[in-house]
Amino acid sequence: HYKRSQSFNTIQYIKNAIITKSKWIGDYPYKTISVIESLNNNSGGMEYPTITYIDKAEDSKTHDLLINHEVGHNWFYGILANNERAFPWMDEGFNTYYDNRYTDSFYSNNNSASFFKKRIPEDWENLLFRSICKIKKDQPINTSSEIFNEENYNLIAYTKTSLWLKELENKMGLAEFDKMMSNYFQNWKFKHPQPDDFKNL
Numbered sequence: 001h002y003k004r005s006q007s008f009n010t011i012q013y014i015k016n017a018i019i020t021k022s023k024w025i026g027d028y029p030y031k032t033i034s035v036i037e038s039l040n041n042n043s044g045g046m047e048y049p050t051i052t053y054i055d056k057a058e059d060s061k062t063h064d065l066l067i068n069h070e071v072g073h074n075w076f077y078g079i080l081a082n083n084e085r086a087f088p089w090m091d092e093g094f095n096t097y098y099d100n101r102y103t104d105s106f107y108s109n110n111n112s113a114s115f116f117k118k119r120i121p122e123d124w125e126n127l128l129f130r131s132i133c134k135i136k137k138d139q140p141i142n143t144s145s146e147i148f149n150e151e152n153y154n155l156i157a158y159t160k161t162s163l164w165l166k167e168l169e170n171k172m173g174l175a176e177f178d179k180m181m182s183n184y185f186q187n188w189k190f191k192h193p194q195p196d197d198f199k200n201l
Contacts, residue, residue: 008057010035013064017071020102024178025075026185033074035067047073061107068102069095080185081192085145088153090195093141093161100162142195 014035018028034051045054045066052070057063072095076082082090139152141160148157169177184193184201 008060008063010063010067013067014071016064016106017068017102020068020105021072021075021098024098024101024181026079026182026189028074029079029189030074033071035071045070047071047077049074049078064106065099065103069099072098072102075185079189081190083192083194087142087195088145088148088157089141089161090193090198092157094165096158096162097165100166 014033018033022028030050032050036051036053038053038055041056045052047070052067052073054063054066054070057066073091075098076091076094077084080090082094084091139148139156141156141164143152143156145153145157172180180201184198188197
């Protein structure tokens with residue numbers, strides 16, 4: 001279900017998000033999913049189980065990636081029922097790792113970036129993360145939401161976790177990594193896993 005004022009290929013984007021997460025993590029267990037567009041134009045969104053709202057996006061790629069991110073929360077914040085307030089890395093970080101895989105799958109050959117954008121490092125969040133680590137301004141990955149400063153909430157909970165998972169994927173191999181994540185998902189869905197439950201896989 002989707003309500004929108006512009007004509008992007010929204011239904012297909014929703015299907016892509018569900019299909020990729022179901023393949024990579026585990027099946028989407030609900031019969032419905034809804035994406036609702038707000039009147040804002042901030043390129044943001046908010047997730048709830050089976051329903052998300054998104055702000056208006058300027059282009060189809062941003063629209064697609066925003067839908068993918070917000071729908072992706074269903075697996076972590078929703079089905080696994082991670083405590084995002086206490087352990088934001090278990091929701092935002094996991095979701096960001098799969099955002100990156102989705103982007104690589106659908107947009108890796110997209111060469112339409114502007115002259116200016118081509119001169120910005122492609123992985124600028126990684127660059128910022130490594131910069132704050134270098135000057136020792138980062139915070140531990142297990143920090144709860146209310147203790148993170150504004151910069152670190154994004155760079156640690158989202159970026160550091162996704163880089164850590166990517167490194168784990170590289171060491172294990174993609175097939176073994178996907179098997180591990182699928183087992184984690186099957187064993188802990190609807191059970192509110194804690195950090196040690198994931199680390200003890």
